[in-house]
Amino acid sequence: MDLLSEVVRAVRVGSPGSRVVRQYDFQGVRFSAFDGTGFHVVLSGTCWLISEGQEPVGLKPGDAVLITSGAPHGLSHVPCALNDLPSMSMRTTPPRSEPSDFEFLCGVYQLQHGHTPQYLRTLPDLITVSLDYDRYPQTRALIDLLSTDTSEADMGTAATLPALLDLILVHVFRQWHEQRGSAEWPRTDDxxxxxxxxxxxxxxxxxxxxxxxxxxxxxxxxxxxxxxxxxxxxxxxxxxxxxxxxxxxxxxxxxxxxxxxxxxxxxxxxxxxxxxxxxxxxxxxxxxxxxxxxxxxxxxx
Missing domain, CATH: 1.10.10.60 (Homeodomain-like)
Known part of the structure; x- marks a missing residue:
C-alpha cells in the first residue's frame, strides 16, 4: 500500500481552500491553531517561520512549510515571539498597483468534524522543505497553476482546487522524505x-x-x-x-x-x-x- 497516497486521501475529507497572500509593508502574520493540514509556499520576498517553543527558521522563495496538524505559527519579517504577530485577517482587500513586499501561497484542508488523523500528528508540527524546482520542474508548474487558478477563481475551481492541493502535498512530502533519506511512514526508527x-x-x-x-x-x-x-x-x-x-x-x-x-x-x-x-x-x-x-x-x- 502507498502510505503517502493514504495520507492525502485522509486529509481530503476536509474542506479545501487556497489563496495567494500579498503583504505590503510586511510586518508579519500569525495563524491560529486549526483542525486540518495545510502548506505555505514562499513566492517572493523572504521571511521567518515563527512557532511556539522553536527557533525561527529563515525562508526564501521556493521554500515550503507543511502544517501537518494545524499547529499555530506565523510568518514574520524578523525573528520574534509568535504572540507579537498580528492575527491573519480574513477580510478581502482591494488589489494594489505597487509590488508587494512579500507574497506566499496558502493551501489547506480544514476539517469540519473530528481531528487531524493521528499518523499525521506523529510528524513534526511544522516541516520546512526547500523545493528543488530544477530537478522537479513539475512542482513549480503545479504551484504556478494553483496560484493562477486561486487568484482568478474561474468556473470549475471547486473541481480543480482539491486536485491541485493533492498534487502539491504529494510533491512536497516526497521531497521532504527524499531530503531526509527516509521512506518510513509514519516516522519511526523502530x-x-x-x-x-x-x-x-x-x-x-x-x-x-x-x-x-x-x-x-x-x-x-x-x-x-x-x-x-x-x-x-x-x-x-x-x-x-x-x-x-x-x-x-x-x-x-x-x-x-x-x-x-x-x-x-x-x-x-x-x-x-x-x-x-x-x-x-x-x-x-x-x-x-x-x-x-x-x-x-x-x-x-
Missing part, C-alpha cells in the same frame, strides 16, 4: 513498530489485538505496547481505531457503498458499532457526514 504500523495500515479489517500485533512483530506484549506508545504517541488500539475511522470517513466521502460494507472494510463487525465509534470521533453520524460534502474554505487576505 523496525518492529514500523512493521506493526504497516500491518495496521494495510489490513485494518483484521481482528487486531495488542497480543496479535506483538506476536506478529516478535515482541512481548507489554514491551510492544510501551514501545508503540512511545514511538507513535498513542496506544496501539487507540491508533488502530483512529486509522479505521479515518478510512471510513474517506469511503463515506468518495463512494456510495453501504454503511454495512464500509463497516466490514474498516474492521467493524456491524454498522451500528462503526456508527457509534464514528460519531464519537467526528461528532456527527456517518449518514450526516456523507450528506454534508466538503465545501470550499473562504479565502483569506
Amino acid at each position: 523496525p518492529e513498530i514500523a512493521a506493526a504500523l504497516r500491518e495496521i495500515h494495510q489490513n485494518p479489517q483484521r481482528k487486531w489485538t495488542v497480543a496479535r500485533l506483538s506476536e506478529m512483530v516478535g515482541l512481548p506484549r507489554t514491551v510492544f505496547a510501551r514501545r508503540f506508545t512511545e514511538e507513535v504517541g498513542r496506544p496501539p488500539m487507540s491508533y488502530l481505531i483512529s486509522w479505521r475511522l479515518s478510512l471510513g470517513a474517506q469511503l463515506l466521502r468518495e463512494t456510495d457503498v453501504t454503511l454495512a460494507t464500509i463497516a466490514r472494510e474498516v474492521g467493524y463487525s456491524t454498522e451500528f458499532a462503526f456508527s457509534g465509534a464514528f460519531t464519537r470521533e467526528y461528532g456527527v453520524s456517518p449518514g450526516r457526514f456523507r450528506r454534508s460534502p466538503a465545501t470550499l474554505v473562504p479565502p483569506v487576505d
Whole structure:
C-alpha cells in the first residue's frame, strides 16, 4: 500500500481552500491553531517561520512549510515571539498597483468534524522543505497553476482546487522524505513498530489485538505496547481505531457503498458499532457526514 497516497486521501475529507497572500509593508502574520493540514509556499520576498517553543527558521522563495496538524505559527519579517504577530485577517482587500513586499501561497484542508488523523500528528508540527524546482520542474508548474487558478477563481475551481492541493502535498512530502533519506511512514526508527504500523495500515479489517500485533512483530506484549506508545504517541488500539475511522470517513466521502460494507472494510463487525465509534470521533453520524460534502474554505487576505 502507498502510505503517502493514504495520507492525502485522509486529509481530503476536509474542506479545501487556497489563496495567494500579498503583504505590503510586511510586518508579519500569525495563524491560529486549526483542525486540518495545510502548506505555505514562499513566492517572493523572504521571511521567518515563527512557532511556539522553536527557533525561527529563515525562508526564501521556493521554500515550503507543511502544517501537518494545524499547529499555530506565523510568518514574520524578523525573528520574534509568535504572540507579537498580528492575527491573519480574513477580510478581502482591494488589489494594489505597487509590488508587494512579500507574497506566499496558502493551501489547506480544514476539517469540519473530528481531528487531524493521528499518523499525521506523529510528524513534526511544522516541516520546512526547500523545493528543488530544477530537478522537479513539475512542482513549480503545479504551484504556478494553483496560484493562477486561486487568484482568478474561474468556473470549475471547486473541481480543480482539491486536485491541485493533492498534487502539491504529494510533491512536497516526497521531497521532504527524499531530503531526509527516509521512506518510513509514519516516522519511526523502530523496525518492529514500523512493521506493526504497516500491518495496521494495510489490513485494518483484521481482528487486531495488542497480543496479535506483538506476536506478529516478535515482541512481548507489554514491551510492544510501551514501545508503540512511545514511538507513535498513542496506544496501539487507540491508533488502530483512529486509522479505521479515518478510512471510513474517506469511503463515506468518495463512494456510495453501504454503511454495512464500509463497516466490514474498516474492521467493524456491524454498522451500528462503526456508527457509534464514528460519531464519537467526528461528532456527527456517518449518514450526516456523507450528506454534508466538503465545501470550499473562504479565502483569506
